[in-house]
Amino acid sequence: MNRRNNFIVSLIVSSSLISGNVIAETIEVGQKDKQFTKKSIEIKVGDTVKFLNQDDFFHNVFSLSDTKFFDLGSFPKGEFKEVVFDTPGTVEVECAIHSEMKMTIEVK
Numbered sequence: 001m002n003r004r005n006n007f008i009v010s011l012i013v014s015s016s017l018i019s020g021n022v023i024a025e026t027i028e029v030g031q032k033d034k035q036f037t038k039k040s041i042e043i044k045v046g047d048t049v050k051f052l053n054q055d056d057f058f059h060n061v062f063s064l065s066d067t068k069f070f071d072l073g074s075f076p077k078g079e080f081k082e083v084v085f086d087t088p089g090t091v092e093v094e095c096a097i098h099s100e101m102k103m104t105i106e107v108k
């Protein structure tokens with residue numbers, strides 16, 4: 001192969017790597033002043049959400065949604081819990097200790 005062909009081949013290889021590999025991300029959501037720091041977020045299938053307690057008292061994180069059903073229990077300031085979202089859909093997230101704490105996660 002000549003130089004030009006080599007260049008074209010390397011272009012094709014690198015663009016397929018970029019489009020083929022969707023890299024999972026970790027999105028942080030705080031719990032501060034008895035609220036989730038984000039009311040709603042949009043994430044991709046495979047992404048992780050990290051819930052971080054920034055208040056001086058315990059918070060909990062749970063979801064009764066069919067898309068993702070979980071209960072991370074209660075944890076104090078400075079601690080965090082992570083959830084991987086592996087199914088597309090809508091997830092309503094709440095805190096069992098403070099009923100006013102709610103947020104929505106759209107998994108695309």
Ligand SMILES: [Cu+2]
Binds near residue numbers: 034058060097
């Ligand atoms: Cu709470």
